[in-house]
Amino acid sequence: MLERHRGGEEYIAEVVDFGMNGEGIIKLDNYPVFVNNAIKGEKVKIRLTYTKKDYAFGELLEIIEPSPDRVKPICPYYAKCGGCDMQHISYERQLEIKRLHIERTLKKNAGIEIEVLTPISKNQWKYRNKLALPFGRRGDRVVLGFYEKQTHKVVPMKFCPLHEDWASNVIRIITEWANENNVSAYDELALDGFLRHLVVRKLDRLEIVIVGNGDELLNRAELILKLKQELGDYALYFSPNKARGNVILGDTVEFISGNQSAQDILGLKVKLSPLSFLQVNLDVMKALYDDVARQLDGYDGDIIELFSGVGILTSSLAKRMPRSTFKAVEIASEAVEDAKVIAKNAGLRDRIEFICEDAGKYMEELSDSQKKKVLIVDPPRKGIDSNVIEKALLARFDKIIYVSCNPATLGRDLKALQDIYKIEYIQPYDMFPQTMHVETLVVLTKR
Ligand SMILES: C[S@@+](CC[C@H](N)C(=O)[O-])C[C@H]1O[C@@H](n2cnc3c(N)ncnc32)[C@H](O)[C@@H]1O
Missing domain, CATH: 2.40.50.1070 (OB fold (Dihydrolipoamide Acetyltransferase, E2P))
Structure with a gap:
């Protein structure tokens, strides 16, 4: 930081990039300033609100030259509410920002250079259940x-x-x-x-x-x-x-x-504890789970699924894959109980073994006969613990299907897996329009 950049000072500058929360980034002599509500390409007037050695935050005072991607937010609470980050950006541009965000995060966190496709979208508004x-x-x-x-x-x-x-x-x-x-x-x-x-x-x-x-x-x-x-x-x-x-x-x-x-839900009879996880956007969840099923087309072996929740994915796959058996591992006991009822109602109970256990502990006990099969993981935002990754490396699965809700931890985990596994397919899904969050489906195969 140059001495002259202090909180309270005002600048006129061009927004040169976007940050990981959808904010704009301007550079003052290479010193990055994160500005909420500013869009790449705009000329803006800002005031520095918080300065650190390597970066600062600024408040948007005036948009001098607006971006063609700027749209009027439809929500009257948008300026104050912390729920959405991107209502001021056209939807097409939101998808492009998410696509680039994943591409850059994989490069930065894993050294992986790969072209990421535009996120698949089903809805922009009224999607949360x-x-x-x-x-x-x-x-x-x-x-x-x-x-x-x-x-x-x-x-x-x-x-x-x-x-x-x-x-x-x-x-x-x-x-x-x-x-x-x-x-x-x-x-x-x-x-x-x-x-x-x-x-x-x-x-x-x-x-x-x-x-x-x-x-x-x-x-x-x-x-x-x-x-x-x-x-x-x-x-x-x-x-x-x-x-x-x-x-x-x-x-x-x-x-x-x-x-x-x-x-x-997806043709399954579901009774859920309010403590159990359910994806918030069911239209996109359906498209994503259909894609997981397509990635397993022609496979009729056994499947281990970690972080299986109430088993919506497990049961919908089991319905389509009548010759496969499943082991579904989930830590929350309420979710496991809900999952058993869903599978029973669908007549699938004898082909799915539900295991209420920490995913890492389960992987430690994995027997050799269960290795070399397909592993599916759908972890929470913190990604997969390193002990699970270690065991996945040793087990040398033929295929790993990774459903991620956080590009940062996805990048970290792919870096750890990449000596043994290579990316075969990567497709983002816009589960959370108007926010910076994005879901990504990755298929890895053994090298
Ligand atoms: C994103 S959800 C998975 C949803 C699931 N695929 C479905 O179709 O409903 C992540 C799940 O991981 C579970 N979980 C979190 N930490 C875990 C751990 N250490 N071991 C096993 N499961 C865990 C959570 O309780 C949650 O149900």
């Missing part, structure tokens, strides 16, 4: 909203363009119930008040979880009555969470009222 919002206070009213960027101040919201209309409806119903019955919102500084988060999943019906700072759901009778009147078909749960910190759901979830019967 899951809503998670904090409760807050506005005067003496309880509100639901989002945390203003980089703060824990709850800004009230009435709708979100990433969800269908059910989201506005449930926000209204729950805040009305809280205010009609004087159920207080949690205050994380004073550590008092009850309502912490609302978590909702929409499949055939709404599955509503109230997260509260207490052992029991307050005013439950009034809430049940309101949900029956307003929604008819619903499932209501309570999750006690008295711990400090940012974790949304508590360790347990209690069913309170409503309909818990199975719902349909």
